[in-house]
Amino acid sequence: MSLAGEKRLLKLNELKELRYDAYENSRLYKERTKYNRHISNKSFKVGDKVMLFNSRLRLFPGKLKSKWSGPFTISRTTPYGSFELEAEGNKFMVNGHRLMLYHSNDQVGMIESMRLDPPDPKPLS
Known part of the structure; x- marks a missing residue:
C-alpha cells in the first residue's frame, strides 16, 4: 500500500512539472507573438x-x-x-x-x- 502511495505521489509531482513547463512555454510564446508590435502608430495633427x-x-x-x-x-x-x-x-x-x-x-x-x-x-x- 505504501509503495502505491509513493508511486501516486511521484506521478502527481511529474504532472505538476508538466503543467509548469506548459505554462512557461505558453508565456514565452505569447511574449514572442505580441500583436501590438505589428500595429503601426499613426500620428495625425489637428488640421490634417x-x-x-x-x-x-x-x-x-x-x-x-x-x-x-x-x-x-x-x-x-x-x-x-x-x-x-x-x-x-x-x-x-x-x-x-x-x-x-x-x-x-x-x-x-x-x-x-x-x-x-x-x-x-x-x-x-
Missing part, C-alpha cells in the same frame, strides 16, 4: 485631412463601392488614440485605427515622362 474606414459597408455590399469615406478634417486629438473629426459643421469622435491620411490632388507633385523612341537604324557598310 483623413479618410474614415466604413465598417458598416458589409450590410450593403457593393462590388466597386469604396470602404473609405471622407475627407474629414481633424479638429481635436486625445492622448489615447481617438480623434475628433469635423465635416460640414458636424463633429464626432473616432478611433485612430479607422483613419488613413488623405492625399489630395494638390499634394501630388509633377510627373516626369520620358519618351523612348527606337534608335535610328545605322546603314550597313
